[in-house]
Amino acid sequence: MMLTDIVKHLIKSDSIGVISHVVPDGDALGSSRALGLALEKMGKRVIIIKNDQTPQKYNFLPGVHLVVESDSAPFNADTLAVLDCGDIERLGSGILHFKKAGTVLNIDHHISNTMFGNLNIVDANAAATAEIIYQVIKLMGVTVDLDIATCLFTAIAADTGCFRYDSTTSVTHSIAGEMISIGVKSNSICNGIFNTRTYQQTKMLGKAIESIKLFHEGRTAVMSISKAVMHKAGCGQEDLEGIIEFARDIKGVEVAALIRETETGDIKVGLRSNEYVDTSAIAAFFSGGGHKKASGYTVNSSMEDAEFMLLEQIKKKYR
Ligand SMILES: [Mn+2]
Structure with a gap:
């Protein structure tokens, strides 16, 4: 073609x-x-x-x-x-x-x-x-x-x-x-x-940053945002673009994930990598897709289960 x-x-x-x-x-x-x-x-x-x-x-x-x-x-x-x-x-x-x-x-x-x-x-x-x-x-x-x-x-x-x-x-x-x-x-x-965000988006960003946890000797950073947190901040899913970068930018981190609850209760996971991990392969495992260094997928589970299943898959990708 x-x-x-x-x-x-x-x-x-x-x-x-x-x-x-x-x-x-x-x-x-x-x-x-x-x-x-x-x-x-x-x-x-x-x-x-x-x-x-x-x-x-x-x-x-x-x-x-x-x-x-x-x-x-x-x-x-x-x-x-x-x-x-x-x-x-x-x-x-x-x-x-x-x-x-x-x-x-x-x-x-x-x-x-x-x-x-x-x-x-x-x-x-x-x-x-x-x-x-x-x-x-x-x-x-x-x-x-x-x-x-x-x-x-x-x-x-x-x-x-x-x-x-x-x-x-x-x-x-x-x-x-x-x-x-x-x-x-x-x-x-x-x-x-x-570099421009509303007051609500700024408060939301604060909550998101506060939620960050590190795994795999600091190589994986996970950010989580529940529906309740979004509602409290007065934000919708359109307010989350780029927020995952604050997890990816942490020194030593190779893979960053943003796990968030949608209005319908599904869990959406966004992935970013810094150097060598192909996140599109991880997303594909969960029937999602994207690019090597930026991808995503949707699962029907609790946020905790989504995190657990994701960490298992990320772990396999480290050298
Ligand atoms: Mn594009």
Whole structure:
């Protein structure tokens, strides 16, 4: 499968729906908006399907006029572009659109991607799906304006921890550099994504940090957040993005986990590693997925059992 096949298909499509995963992050939102805006510039009928809440800190992203609620989306588009989504379960209620779509384009960078599309481009070397979307937009012949550049830059900054993660390559920087030359304000976007939090989120962060426990001679750090703690802080799951990094950043830690209770009582586990542990393999053991150094899964158990089962699996990965 070539990128040009995807591009050819988009060029011949008249109407396109763009969708990404639930609990959207900066890459999901930025990639979708960038592609949506580019297709609009080509004169296509395009909607961006919203299947979950947008975290407030991403409200500045352009392209809101293309966004339609998943349930009310008047979707009879010939093509559905699914972005930054490792498997179709992550579409949430958006799965309806997947079932109805004529042609599904799967554009992603998760190593665990299940190749669910009719056309699939999965590049695990891309630091963000937005890096692939950048190529798509260029190949479609669309000029990147400030709105599109803002979306692409935000997506890349979000998925690379503002160019700190080792997924960051010279390609990442050259795309970001081009976006800055178009007028994107790097400093305000990076600070807005990573260094700005509400009072409630700050209190929540305090509770999360307080919960950290170390295992395996200090190589594993586990952070846990119950539903009760979230409610008390007045926070929702969208307020937890990036919180796991405070566990991963502890000196000597190789694997960090965030174990949290969802509204439905399921347990969601997020994993990060620093050097060599492939967390996507641990997540896969529990039917989840992701990247080598960032992944996750959901289990139906108590928080204590989830922690116990997880620690067993992490232990096996140490040299
Ligand atoms: Mn991504």
